[in-house]
């Protein structure tokens with residue numbers, strides 16, 4: 001019998017929409033309100049660490065995030081081929097959701113205009129719309145692929161059953177699922193999202209991988225939340241063992257899952273984007289990984 005590897009393997013590459021991609025993505029949700037002239041430094045830092053998937057959405061800043069990215073692409077056309085764009089439609093404040101065929105197609109066309117692109121690699125339905133039949137949403141997505149406006153399609157914040165229902169009517173495969181997933185929010189481990197992703201070759205992208213900040217700052221939302229404090233302590237212990245940072249450990253925890261999860265980092269600091277790449281250097285044992293999960297749940301595994 002050969003010895004089991006001491007550390008979990010963190011692969012650095014994947015594929016999406018026919019493109020080679022890195023295992024970290026850069027997210028544009030927090031861009032609106034930041035200076036346009038600082039965007040190039042953030043995207044360059046992301047590309048430096050091979051975070052070439054750029055995640056955005058029509059609703060981020062009511063189109064502002066896409067507009068900012070579009071300005072950068074028109075200033076630097078070569079950038080278009082260096083990045084893989086994931087955008088989303090279907091959130092319509094204050095309604096709040098609309099996945100009718102008419103709306104999804106119009107939303108995608110508006111996104112392309114703002115992004116100064118003829119095609120995006122991936123278009124996601126941002127959140128499930130309970131009033132739109134999956135057959136109708138699927139018709140919109142199929143048409144977007146057939147018209148060449150998008151290379152591939154996917155979903156965000158969908159349950160496994162919602163994804164399955166959409167797939168049943170789609171002529172193309174669901175390529176991406178984008179749930180909230182972090183060491184603090186571990187639902188996708190248990191609700192079938194990551195299992196189905198593996199069985200159907202869907203790329204899972206984790207939004208708010210640092211829980212929106214607390215897993216980097218260590219400042220847990222509620223000071224009385226001992227469970228979160230315990231989680232931060234475990235992340236810090238593993239970070240110390242590796243001479244690294246707690247956010248790198250939190251990202252490595254996601255990268256270690258066999259579904260090939262792509263964490264979408266959301267910092268506005270180019271330096272922090274570079275630091276995040278240290279996640280790939282974390283040596284995490286199977287026991288470390290489960291210790292993080294146990295701390296997150298506040299209980300040992302059964």
Ligand SMILES: NC(=O)c1ccc[n+]([C@@H]2O[C@H](COP(=O)([O-])OP(=O)(O)OC[C@H]3O[C@@H](n4cnc5c(N)ncnc54)[C@H](OP(=O)(O)O)[C@@H]3O)[C@@H](O)[C@H]2O)c1
Nearest residue numbers: 027028029055156207208209210211212213216266267268
């Ligand atoms: N599909 C969806 O429904 C959905 C929902 C939410 C988000 N998303 C996507 O996921 C992306 C990432 O979400 P997120 O921004 O919440 O991700 P995140 O990486 O979990 O959180 C980013 C926040 O953490 C802070 N932070 C990161 N490193 C830090 C450090 N070392 N010290 C102090 N603060 C630190 C950042 O502040 P600084 O900027 O100051 O570093 C920023 O405010 C979004 O941009 C978006 O693309 C998707």
